[in-house]
Amino acid sequence: MSFMLGADISSVPEQVDLGAVYIDTDGVEKPMPDLLADHGFNYVRLRTFVDPAAPFGYATGDGGAACVKAAAYCDLDHTLEFAKEIKAAGLGFLLDFHYSDNWADPGKQIIPEAWRDAETIEELADYVREYTRDAIDALIAGGARPDIVQIGNEVTPGMLIHVPTNNTDCWGNGSARNELNGSTANWDNLALLLQAGLDGVREVDPTIRTMVHLENTDHPAGAIAWMDRAQQFGLDFDILGMSCYPAYQGPPSVWAETFGQLAQSFPELSFVVAEYGPEPRAVIDVVSNIPDGRGLGAFLWEPTLSGSWGRSLFTMTSEGYRANDEDFAVYDDLRVQLGL
Template sequence: MQRRTLLKAAAAGVTAPALLTATGTPASAASSLSIRGIDFSSVPKAEALGAVWRQSDGTQINPVQLLSRAGITHARLKVWVNPADGYNNKARILPMAVRLNRWGIKTIIDFHYSDTWADPGNQTKPAAWSSFSVSQLSTAVSTHTADVLGALTAQGTPADLVQIGNEINGGMLWDTGNWNNLDNLAAFLTSGINAARATTPGVRTVLHLANGGTQSLYQWFFDAMKARGVNWDVIGMSFYPYWHGTLGDLAANLSYVTNRYGTPAFVAETAYPWTLADQDGTANLVNSADQLTSGYPASSTGQNAWVKAVADTVAATPGGKGLGYCYWEGFWTATTGNGWDPTNAASGNNWENQALFDHNDVALPALYTIGSYRA
């Protein structure tokens, strides 16, 4: 996502409770959206630093249990190769997947193929891969993907979906796999897809771009990959209204790509502010009224209306090919030491005003709306 360029476990054997909405009514088990997800990547580090999360009534709760109570179906976990802070790697992903599985939450594994953020403005090779040839990079992608996914499968928590790269508009593993080297990029994607399918039978592989409202970008990219034999299962889109167009643009693109390529799609990332106020002294990425979408104020009501509007848009995709959506980093509240820069513990969070919790760490209505959605 462009934001980067701008700048205790549940006891074993516990039975998960019935899924509840904020009002205590059962969440829809037969929603028209099979993916009602939240990116959960920041949670392990936040927990280690003392973060807490509270239900809408103010009571503190285990964050994984809260996902289940809210009716969330999927947690998205990003994977870095050798991160500076030691988080978002295989060692951290495995125990979190166990916790999520105990509460009935499936995983979306999001490979960045980098030691840090990968997005349209940054696709830096892992340091250990920096001198690799094209062939060596293809092998590294395969080995790394198989290592993480194979370990998840071995412990009984196989991934449900896997992203082979994150927001790869401009390619990945720059410069070798950038959009000027599409043959190389296709080779890397094929290596990752093949490794995912070999280690996780039934997994759905995702190719994920940003700019979800830009049909021309998606046609160019997916035509190019299809022509090179890349065989994906699902198209993932990032869609943030302050960067990526209107809901009408999103609807049109969802309809277009699912029809043109015959595969389903989902919104892999979206978010909206519930306030413009900053909590930790680090300027928020969305911090002024002119960044907002008309009809959606920076309030808990506006945020809740936004997630419902995105859900309705995806659910309206013809042929039932809109699988759902994933809210980006909804649990990333302002916690000292858990900022945006993994190399700098003093860095702040520029996202807490788009989290699904207020500044007292109390869950906002949008969290429950995501999980209890009905078309």
């Protein structure tokens, strides 16, 4: 299996609807999947929200008008349409379930609006299983079978933990802990929810690889403790993904130490960098040096965006998003180095 040189480009459909075009280093306008493929990328990661149009969902702007969207981007319908384009470009497809109507990360894991009537953890797990199963069914029926499915996003603190409050902003910050939740304070609950997601995938297609995603790459003891608990509860997934941003997880030497300890502690597990900013050489070096070829790949997060996590690989011009020569030359070199 080739090394996964991937990117999360979930924002592209939203950008295209607003008139965005993408111009390669050769001056040719291309769809984003084709542009990336021409520089050695062979995988795309897409996030999906349960109902972005729900109150405090990704598209509604509840808690901040700046977040209002023209459509329910990152819902299953948008994910399916874009995933078909990704498949047509010959790229692998990693599906990232947030299990929320909005962003899920270590700071918030908001239970979807439609699932908040669950009175027991078993009922909440049923929602997870059925939603996962139905989404995978729909993607396969639509010609966009995911190659890897990620069960939750940065679930270091757990999943399905919070509910919105009057103080919640449009990114989901300022939420409150729900009494019924899947936090790591109650691993019985968390394990049931994670297992429900894994079961939902395998009920449809047991050959799809499964992945869990943590972000505490700067804390090897914490990552190992999380995995120890997961194994104590019999959770069986193929890949552990970790986030690697210098702004949040420290320098590459720390990532290498964490991956090294995880690889030693869990010899049957494979690994990817699920998200990183524009430090490709350092990231690829770390992943490539995980023992026994168990470092499977790395996914650049949102190459058209800039923020505290890193900068865009594109420059906005009057013509559109223009690929930066210097940045994409690095990926051209990596393509050769990795034999892609």
